[in-house]
């Protein structure tokens with residue numbers, strides 16, 4: 001079982017969202033987005049690294065043509081945001097006049113997406129919207145309203161399905177809440 005490897009290393013993982021639940025939410029989101037953009041094409045902006053799994057599953061369910069591009073942002077150290085969002089790799093595509101949909105794994109404080117949306121808005125897209133798998137409103141510090149939300153969640157630090165704790169546990173199929181257990185080996 002995928003949890004066991006991390007339990008042995010001193011991390012307590014509690015299942016929050018199963019892969020079946022994630023698949024169901026992705027199917028719902030894909031239907032909604034496909035209907036909203038019927039007859040148009042989408043430029044999908046995947047926010048790396050975390051949204052990689054979500055994007056791979058979502059775009060294959062869409063019924064509209066898409067072009068994919070990627071931006072790499074980072075701000076977290078452990079379970080806390082540093083408050084400084086670094087743009088490590090910018091987009092390759094010109095987004096002016098395009099229908100742009102930003103894909104995120106999680107919106108938490110909102111600092112990452114505020115920074116990205118400001119940057120993208122200045123480039124003149126025809127439309128600019130956010131789709132996030134997880135919307136964690138509890139810790140919001142900046143005003144960000146994703147148009148498409150898979151799962152609205154409460155607190156806890158989440159890992160799995162792309163979500164990491166210091167670059168670890170992204171590969172887990174399900175999403176868990178993680179806690180470090182006393183005396184665990186790192």
Ligand SMILES: O=P(O)(O)OC[C@H]1O[C@H](OP(=O)(O)OP(=O)(O)O)[C@H](O)[C@@H]1O
Pocket residue numbers: 047048049050051073074075076081104105106107108109110111112113163164
């Ligand atoms: O709303 P916020 O509080 O800003 O948090 C959300 C961001 O934090 C995570 O990225 P991270 O900086 O950990 O990089 P990663 O995608 O490489 O994991 C996550 O993928 C979001 O991009």
Ligand code: HPA
Pocket residue numbers: 076106108109156157158159163164165
């Ligand atoms: O709960 C989270 N898990 C992983 N990365 C994150 N970035 C913001 N919140 C989270």
